[in-house]
Amino acid sequence: MPATIRDVARASGVHISTVSRTFSAPHLVNPETRVRVLACAEDLGYRPNRAARALITGRTHNIGLIIADIANPFFPPLIKAAEGQARHRDYHVFVADTNEDAAAEEELVHALAKQVDGVLLCSPRMSNSLIEQVSREVPVVVINRHVAGLPCVVMDVGQGARSAIEHLLGLGHRRIALLCGPRGSWTNREIRRAAGAAARSGGAELTLLGPNPPTETGGGAQAEQVCRSGVTAVLAYNDLMAIGLIEGLDQLGLRVPEDVSVVGVDDIALSRLTRPKLTTVATPTAAAGRTAVDMLLQHDSEPRPRGGGRAVVVGDRRTTAQVMLQTELVIRDSTGPVPGSGRTRPGGLPDGPGPHRRADPGGPAGTTGGVVAS
Amino acid sequence: MPATIRDVARASGVHISTVSRTFSAPHLVNPETRVRVLACAEDLGYRPNRAARALITGRTHNIGLIIADIANPFFPPLIKAAEGQARHRDYHVFVADTNEDAAAEEELVHALAKQVDGVLLCSPRMSNSLIEQVSREVPVVVINRHVAGLPCVVMDVGQGARSAIEHLLGLGHRRIALLCGPRGSWTNREIRRAAGAAARSGGAELTLLGPNPPTETGGGAQAEQVCRSGVTAVLAYNDLMAIGLIEGLDQLGLRVPEDVSVVGVDDIALSRLTRPKLTTVATPTAAAGRTAVDMLLQHDSEPRPRGGGRAVVVGDRRTTAQVMLQTELVIRDSTGPVPGSGRTRPGGLPDGPGPHRRADPGGPAGTTGGVVAS
DNA sequence: TTCTTCGCTGCAAACCTTTGCAGCACGAGC
DNA sequence: GCTCGTGCTGCAAAGGTTTGCAGCGAAGAA
Known part of the structure; x- marks a missing residue:
């Protein structure tokens, strides 16, 4: 039922190869012929069959x-x-x-x-x-x-995790938990490595919780554990887990950020909509x-070599570029001074805009530039 | 480089058609041949080319x-x-x-x-x-x-909208706004129609606001308008808009549900995570x-007719079934009695589980069964 | 022995497109 | 008049698969 190249050829009185060229190499066909073919194609509603093209190209x-x-x-x-x-x-x-x-x-x-x-x-x-x-x-x-x-x-979640830990250290936290993500996740390993190093050099203790499924449920399920461990701040593998955790803590009667500070990773849209709004490491997704x-x-x-003959491999042309995109800590409302410290938020007023504080709307700025590593 | 059917045929000493049949009609090929072919195919990592198959089938x-x-x-x-x-x-x-x-x-x-x-x-x-x-x-x-x-x-968003309006009427609301969705949305029309009818028969006034983009931003942008219109309850086109609206109202100093009740539509996962948790019409997505x-x-x-001949159309076989799936109102925390009424929630205690109240986890139950309309 | 039948396999066309090559007409240059 | 180049078009192979049909050998029936 759908028109093929042959139908167009018949209708315009040319060979199918001319029709083909009309689309893929227009400069090779006489302008007059071209307009005629195009008209017929339009008329018949012809669209080249990508599968057939794929077969040969x-x-x-x-x-x-x-x-x-x-x-x-x-x-x-x-x-x-x-x-x-x-x-x-x-x-x-x-x-x-x-x-x-x-x-x-x-x-x-x-x-x-x-x-x-x-x-x-x-x-x-x-x-x-x-x-x-x-x-x-x-x-x-x-x-x-x-x-x-x-x-x-x-x-660069390593950098992000470091910033997050440093932010928590700056708020006075010394007992911090890391809510791990799924086994097999590269991101998870990176975060663990960087957070561990940052905590160590800041004289803080980092408790590892997990692995967990990277979902709200996965985060919520660890609320009791967080509670029991006596930490005052948590860095979660991602925002979803952070939000689930906050929810779980709430049900246990712990408030965020008054009792526990929570930081996520990703800056998904949702993290601006929960209450408290989530402090998180924005990734340029x-x-x-x-x-x-x-x-x-x-x-x-x-261009791909064609024809029956074996392709000649001109050395390994794979340009194995590895791009690392920068992350950025976004400070919102889920982190605060360590309980009982009498401190206030680093920005001065308890709720005022701090140095890194970001207005609500708008995506991560300046995160599109990448660092080419290799 | 990738193995074709021809490679397998050569390796196993049969014709390509036999290889083809080994996969698409195994009962037509001798068991011995079959295992040999399968072994060769496995060995060469052969996978049939779906594009080529599509071309002919x-x-x-x-x-x-x-x-x-x-x-x-x-x-x-x-x-x-x-x-x-x-x-x-x-x-x-x-x-x-x-x-x-x-x-x-x-x-x-x-x-x-x-x-x-x-x-x-x-x-x-x-x-x-x-x-x-x-x-x-x-x-x-x-x-x-x-x-x-x-x-x-x-x-069946019509039914859902009706339930939502009735729920609001039951809480004493008589001035209700409908936060419309995008122009051209069928769902939007349905909701408007059903909500209008329900409001009318309940003696309530329904204010239409919109059309709006179906996003948080779209909902938030109408907060001021809602505020000014003096309504005590809002039904939003979807959860995202409802959440955006709650956010916007919050910034204007109006609290949900104390000052304004808000109902969404869809029951997206997010609606369980915001605070207050959203009352919404669950749709079985x-x-x-x-x-x-x-x-x-x-x-x-x-089966599709094949060959050069023109297909014989055996009447219009299009079984144009139209399925309507049921929706369900899920009452959470974003709706409450009309301000100043002294009423409490219909369930009895201001925050206790009401009749329709649903526990947090778990998707919509019993919504998978559909009503065949035609 | 001869004829059928049956189970399996091979043959070749067909699907729709792209593309290298050849052919054609025509004009220019010698 | 002949050759050559140019601009356009046609020819046919190729790409990987499916499938109707025919063929072949063996077994069973007559």
Whole structure:
């Protein structure tokens, strides 16, 4: 039923190759012929069949985006940014959700491999060696994880965690808990490493709680543990857990920030809407999505050798750039001076705008510039 | 580089058609041959090329999911459910975001048409006639909108709005505002219609505010207007707007629910996390996603005529089922008795669990069953 | 022995497009 | 008049798979 290139050719009285060229190499066809063909195509509602084109060009003009959990509000802005950037370059995005399951991840990469030109692996739960393995099947850009030899986009959560701990130290906290994220998360390891170092050099004690699922429930479930441990401040793996924790603490009768200070990571939209508003480490998620698409497509736009002969590999051309995007601590209302210290907030007035304090609206500014590490 | 069916055939010493049959019609090939072929395939890491298969079968095993705004937390659960259901049936989902733009929607349907077997149009902003038009190009199931002659999945927001208004009437409110959603939204019209009727029959006055963008910002921007209008309760188009409104009212010094009661629609996860927790009309989003996929694929699993000859159309086989899913009012903390009435909450104690009151965790129960309307 | 039947396998067309190559007409230069 | 170049178009192969049809060998029936 849908018009093919042949229908257009018949209607305009030319060969199909001329129709093809009308679209893919217009300068090669006589202007008069061109307008005639275009008119017929328009008339028949012809649209080239991308699948058939992919068969011969080897380019599908699709990219796969594999996500641990779409329902986690951290991801949608990233997806949206990636999708926009891809569309800009005439690419479509296939989004797949793995439910935080490593096996599902692998399965999906395989299933997608043949119908996409590359895959964005977002916060993968797979092992590094498995990632390397699948990357031999299809070009891959990894987001939120560092894998040697593969193009990666990561956020500098280490720096963020350090800032968060220093912020808490400055408020007088010396007993701090780290609410860990899921096992296998690179981000989790980074945060733990940096927070541990910062706490140590500040003379504070850091209690590790977890691993936990990176959800509100995961955070809430640790409320009692936090309570029992006697810490006065908590750095959570992400905002969702921080919010769940605040909720859980509330039910135990502990108030935030009066009794316990809580810091999250990510700066999801939600963190501005809860009460108290969440102090958190803002990560440039949208920029990460855009950057990853660019890296994938840059590597991808090199012409692919064609024909039956074996491709000549001109050395390993993989430009394994690794980009690290900067993070920024955003101080809101979920952190305060250590209880019983008589201190006030560093900004002066208990609720006044402090030095780092940020107005409500507006996304992370100045976080789009990346540091190229390698 | 990736192994093709030909490589497997060569390795196992059979014709490619036998390899093909090994996968698509195993009962037609000798068990011995089968195991040999499977072993070779496994060995070479062969995966059938879905694009090539699509070319001949006319089935891509992909479905498109067109969403107004991924970043709106209403959608991710729907996407996730649709994706899971699709994967169950060996389908993949391409998600596309239109930024609430009707033109982008149309463009995307066209772009996707050839590489998917059908499209899920989710809360479309296009006109009905345009939807009908694109539905001639590719099978379509519409979600959150009623379009005559097309398969649709809608939520009974009318019933939900009625319950919400009745709940407010029961609390003594007689001056109520309706915070409208975006122009072109079917849901918006339904809510307006049902809320208007319910208010009228309850002797209350309903003030319409809007249209507004369906976001926190959109809700917050109307706070002043709400304040000035002197209403004591507000029903918002969705939770996001309700939350934004509460935020805005708070900044104007009005407290919820003491000064103003607010009801949302959707019951997004977020509505349990804000303070006060939101009273809202729960919509079965996940069920909607699953149902829509089922409707699309049921209609799709009918064998497609093949060969050069023109297809014989056996009457219009489009089973244009229209499913309406039930909604449920969830009473939480953002609604209370009209100010100065001396009333208490209907449950008895000001904060005790009322009859409809629901415990925190757990999704909407009993909302998966649908009412088939036609 | 001859004829069927049956189970399995091979053959080749078809799906829709891209692209290197060849062919054609025409004008210019010699 | 012949050659050459140029601008445009047609031809046909290729890409990976599915599938109707035919063929083949063996077993069973007559």
